[in-house]
Amino acid sequence: MMLRLICVCLLLISRVEAGELVLGASKADAQASVGCLFPMGGRGGIYGQDSVIGIKLAFERLQQPPLSYPPIRVLVADSSSKASKAARQVRDFVRKDGVRFICGVVNSSIALQVAEVAEEEKIFFIGTDHASSKLTSGKARDYYFRVSNNAQQSMQAAALYIKKKFNKGARAKPLRLAYIGPDYDYGYQAWRDLRDRLDYEGVNYQVETVLWPKLYEPDYSSYLRALVDKKVDLVVNALWGGDLVAFIQQANQTTLFKHARFANFDTGGNYEVLAALGEDMPAGLILSSRHHNNWPETDYNKWFVERFHKLTGRYPSYAAEGAYSGILAISEALRLAGPEASDEDIREAFSSLRLKLPEDPDGFVSFMNPLNHQLQQVIAIGETIPDRRFLPARMMLGNWMIYHPNLSEQTEPK
């Protein structure tokens, strides 16, 4: 198993560094090309590596009968979490490889610029892991669709969760809230979405402090001191990936988790975080993620998690399911509209997309909202509890609260 894992990693790394990682059909056989942008190194490197495995699993899924999908070719490039590089790579994909679809992008700021370039180049950008709701708020963009939950959906569920767990009635004292999010568009948008939804749900709260560490901040001690100095009931954290891991590791050395409840409603429950922290992950943190390895306990999700584990020897982060969803969505749109379909037909196919995904509980199928081009999915929020089924993570989420999408509430909040 380990030998296979090492071989796969070496293969991926060598090819990705050269910018030549190609998956799926050959150039001659492919009826469409997809350019994927992921960070393949540094703090966000695991997202890219998991996404590649997710794409492979998508191909496995597409080959299963009864439906037949047009063959596609997927090119994966390392964006290095740089907007300038990502924008250039998009243009290169179009000019050199003739791609019609861009997929991926983890960072919301980069996604904004990639979306602009995609719009200029008139190619479809299927967003996976970036979560700022900016690209799906207001009027729908012609060439942009997102196939995983955005921060607005996460915060809608978060507001309901807070209302249920923290809002003890209108006469109670206001919930004292602190927010710490990354200093870029995702952090701003998640914070705005949360406040909008709290207001919408009528939660009585007051903001004690708002902190904006930069992305990839190595030292959170000043921020932790500022949080501990404030009398707060709930700290909402919107850091993600390695930043969240570093924050929790450093917070473990302070009294923060005894001082106030801690929640990360969008990405905190990502398996990457749970695995990286291992024994250092405290119990009782309120977390969620776009995909969970232990929820829903459907055959489809078990197949996805176990198959990923079989291929790599480890369990997937949500990025794997994001990339998997992206490739399935593109293939489904091509199947529905046809490989030679016009942009309008493709857009139509995406707009009415219904896609059964591993994160869908029984009886639910993810569907695209044609008004904002945002896929609608069920959101599960849980608390960290001891669970050793998915080592090296020692804590997994449990005590679930489940929130189904409600399109009527997804109008612009006041």
Next chain:
Amino acid sequence: MNSDHSVVRHIRSQESETATEVEMLPHGVSKNRLASKYLWLSLLVALIPLIGFASLYDSYFSQLVTRLTEEQLATRVAATQNEFRVFIRERKFEIQALTDQFDSPEYFVPEGRQNISSELESFLRLQVDARSVYGVVFFDEKGEVAWSFPDKREIGLISKNNVYEFEGAELIGPSAYSIERPSGVVLRTSRQLDVNTDQKGSIGLVLRFNSFTEILRGLDQGTTFRVLLQAGDGNTYDVVGQPVNVTENSVQKFSLLPGWSLHVIQDRELVMSPVERMRYWLIILMIFTVAGLFWLHMSISRRLNRQVESLIDSVEQVALGNLETPVAHVQGMEMLRLTQSIERMRLQLKKFIRSTLAIERQATLGQLAAGLAHDIRNPLTTIRTTVAALSRREKNPENKEMMSLVEEEIDRVNDVLENLLNFARPRDPLASRIDAKELLSSVVALVGASARNQNIELRMQCPPSMFLMADEGHVRQVLMNLLLNALEAMSVQGDLIALDGCQKGAEIALSVRDNGQGMPEDILAHIMEPFYTTKSAGTGLGLAICNTLIKSNGGRMSIESTKGEGTTVTVFLPVAEAQE
């Protein structure tokens, strides 16, 4: 009797001489004791170096903390000032690089975005990849915003006020604090775009305000100093960009740029760093050590003085002749040994004085008895012979009766003289092997009639074949005396006299126990002394003679009595060796 008094007076006079000698000792000695002197001296020897060392250490420590904090502050402030300016200069260089690329007036108009090539756009994207840069803003020749990159949101972060010059550039802002999103600061440089038309445009970088406050983190240790940034808008912010109201008085201000300054707060809470607190703990510890030593020395000194005082009192009592009061025991190994030795000395002295007094009293009584025997007995013999002759010739029965009475009284006086001589000069004992049971039986037989007359039961208990070694006459006399004493004592109360014989080790104990009226302790203490009696017609020699006789036979005698319950007199005599 007079001789006894003279002996006592002699002893008393000796005691008073000793007391006078004690009173003649200098009184200062008792107030300034050696123990106190020693302890005070040792306390002084311990405290002087301790206080000296602590004072020097504290002085050094205090200066060290002050010097360190001041040096640290000065060094760090200088470094922070430099880092702050370097940060802005680096951004200036970046603007310079941009202005070198964007060298045409067409870029500095509202439609300028449409005029840039993809290469220039990539150049701009590269610029905004930096974590400290939110965006790039192009200003027209009037200084108004023409357009911004990557989108229009950056324009919202441009403040129109708070513009300060720094090395040929303008630092504008920060934008107003909001919980919506962090503030931005614009750094702008201008340049002439067209020599012919004198047209000017400028490029500004929208900088992350928190990148400015983060520079102060190296100075903000949270323990020694708290550092705030007073920005161009006049407000103060902490290192994570939160606005802070400064109310503390102890604020040191250091200029960073025109309109921007660094505030260092050293309030009492912050100055009391762990190192500083440790210094005060050391001082408190030193004070407690001094107090502890002082208390320990005082405690030991008082205890030692108390023990020595008690000892001196006891010895002085002995010196004053009070041999009855035991020496008070004091704790502590050496002191206890000393006390026990003095107590042994007191007991031996008491025994010695008593035996000396007894010998002197015996000798005096011997001389007295001999004198009496010589001076009284011979005339009495003559008187008795004469009275007997007169009585025989007397016809008058009344006179004859009176003469008979005189003879009887003369006989009684003779008996007293005999007793006196027996006490003073008893004959030497002729020890023989005596069967204890037979001895007791014969005595009971002699006294039995008298007992029955007094309705007193006389019991005897003694195992057979138990032999003692003594003068039989002496022992018989003693037992008879004791039995008659008991019968007399039971005239008021009591109805039983018990004679018991038993062997106790190498001694035979013969006891006479009655349940008569008993004796109080004060009488018991003197009952063995000669001439001490509680009877109106007694001589006070009975028990004294018994004691003398028993001692002369190598034995001893003890008396136990309880008032109202009875008396037991026990005679201990050596066991006779077995016959071969």
